[in-house]
Amino acid sequence: MATDPKYGRRAFFKDSVLSVAKAAKEYAAHVDAAPEKPAPPVRTDWLRPPGAVSEALFFERCTKCSDCVKACPHDSIVLHPDGTPVIFPDQVPCYLCDDMPCIAACATEALLPVAGTQDVRMGVAVVNHRLCTAGQGCHACVSKCPTDALAMDFDAQRLVVSVERCVGCGMCEHICRTVNDHIAIKITPFRSMELSPR
Numbered sequence: 001m002a003t004d005p006k007y008g009r010r011a012f013f014k015d016s017v018l019s020v021a022k023a024a025k026e027y028a029a030h031v032d033a034a035p036e037k038p039a040p041p042v043r044t045d046w047l048r049p050p051g052a053v054s055e056a057l058f059f060e061r062c063t064k065c066s067d068c069v070k071a072c073p074h075d076s077i078v079l080h081p082d083g084t085p086v087i088f089p090d091q092v093p094c095y096l097c098d099d100m101p102c103i104a105a106c107a108t109e110a111l112l113p114v115a116g117t118q119d120v121r122m123g124v125a126v127v128n129h130r131l132c133t134a135g136q137g138c139h140a141c142v143s144k145c146p147t148d149a150l151a152m153d154f155d156a157q158r159l160v161v162s163v164e165r166c167v168g169c170g171m172c173e174h175i176c177r178t179v180n181d182h183i184a185i186k187i188t189p190f191r192s193m194e195l196s197p198r
Helices: 009-033 055-061 067-069 100-103 142-146 171-179
Strands: 075-080 085-086 123-127 150-152 158-161 185-189
Touching: 009 171, 067 075, 085 171, 123 158, 142 150, 142 171
Parallel strands: none
Antiparallel strands: 075 085, 123 185, 150 158
């Protein structure tokens, strides 16, 4: 096949540049169209603030005003993606304030007054004995528990939780996270437990 005599060096370079530009444009379109990384899953291990009514009633009463969030002196209460107040105990536990300002700030009775700290029901601590280092001398969570719900069983060399005393404040989970490589004690939220009334 004879070469087109009009197709010279200049035309060759022009076509080459156009070809590279077209390839770059197609590549950019492909990269832009690539699927984005999926968003991290929404956490479900959150707790409601002290005095929270049952979940169904809570959703009826809570106006998502965030007054309880503003009232918390420790910044323990944050907003869930749905706008309702929650506590992530591994990040900041509930400090069980004497005057419970979060409850006092709630005008819709989504949070109801409690007689005392022992009547708070946010959840219950559950120990993963495989990860727990209590048998190796770590008792940090025991000394920090505000309700004396944690104790060391020295015969079994393991940590035990008094379900009757535990209110689910999350102090143990928070402390465990700060002193160990793995969190060995976590709060099971009260809303997800099927416990008979205590």
